Amino acid sequence: MLWLRLLAIGNCFLIIPYYLFNASGAQFEPIAMAGVIVLINAANTAVLLKELRPPHLTAEQKRLHEVAFGRMPVRAMLKILEIGEFRAGTSGTVLLNEGGHTNEIYLISQGAVRISVEGQIVASLGEGRFVGEMAFVTKDLEATAKVELAGQAEYISWSYESLRQLENRDPDVYNQFFAALSVDLAKKVAERLDERDVKKTMGPLGVTSWPPATNA
Numbered sequence: 001m002l003w004l005r006l007l008a009i010g011n012c013f014l015i016i017p018y019y020l021f022n023a024s025g026a027q028f029e030p031i032a033m034a035g036v037i038v039l040i041n042a043a044n045t046a047v048l049l050k051e052l053r054p055p056h057l058t059a060e061q062k063r064l065h066e067v068a069f070g071r072m073p074v075r076a077m078l079k080i081l082e083i084g085e086f087r088a089g090t091s092g093t094v095l096l097n098e099g100g101h102t103n104e105i106y107l108i109s110q111g112a113v114r115i116s117v118e119g120q121i122v123a124s125l126g127e128g129r130f131v132g133e134m135a136f137v138t139k140d141l142e143a144t145a146k147v148e149l150a151g152q153a154e155y156i157s158w159s160y161e162s163l164r165q166l167e168n169r170d171p172d173v174y175n176q177f178f179a180a181l182s183v184d185l186a187k188k189v190a191e192r193l194d195e196r197d198v199k200k201t202m203g204p205l206g207v208t209s210w211p212p213a214t215n216a
Contacts, residue, residue: 005045012038060109067128068107072180076173083166084156091151095131096143103141103160105181106131111153116146123191124150133181136160 012034019027019034055074057065061081069077084107095106098117108127115123122145125131131147149155167174 005041008041009038009045012041064107064109064128068130068184069180071183072176076176079166079170079173080158080177081156083162084158086154086156088152088154089149090153091149093149093153094146095149095155096145096147098143098146100143101141102132102135102143104157105133105136105160105163106147106158107156109154109156111155112150113147113153114150116148117144130181130184131155133185136163137178137181137185 016031016034019030055078057074057078061078064081065072065074065077069080072080086109095113096102108125108129108131110127112124112126113131114121115125132143135141135143163174163177166177
């Protein structure tokens with residue numbers, strides 16, 4: 001901790017005069033040891049102060065933090081972005097094929113994607129949303145839908161291998177990323193449930209009927 005480092009430095013500065021002006025003569029060995037302790041703790045203090053200082057973010061990084069990583073500490077987000085691959089594509093670029101195997105997770109940074117099942121478009125997702133996280137979270141590597149870019153778009157991809165390496169190297173950051181995926185997945189489930197509720201209240205020709213039908 002920072003205060004312990006500062007305390008150790010202060011203590012050394014207090015004992016150095018004692019050994020330097022000792023009645024039996026200066027004792028340079030303990031003075032040298034105290035000097036080494038001061039240097040080590042000063043270096044560690046500089047590192048701690050640097051970590052405490054808010055990191056500088058680009059405009060794009062600030063936007064990504066707002067739309068996708070709002071609950072994640074900024075430094076953790078930067079570590080996640082470091083292992084991601086930034087890509088761009090045009091309309092029709094396929095990210096996932098229905099029934100195909102996947103080994104990547106995608107984050108839409110700009111633009112949108114359309115999702116289709118058996119050739120029928122069932123949903124679309126915009127910036128700040130993840131794609132392919134269900135296969136990663138559930139460990140079922142088979143994609144349940146086709147996902148393709150709906151126009152010019154930019155996205156970030158993470159390979160499963162890079163995420164496994166992150167888990168071994170920095171489990172705290174990995175867990176925060178996994179939590180972000182879980183939040184997005186829960187949001188998708190809630191959106192699907194809302195869609196079903198809306199359909200239940202739709203009468204003939206798509207006209208909303210009120211009150212909704214209830215079971216007798």
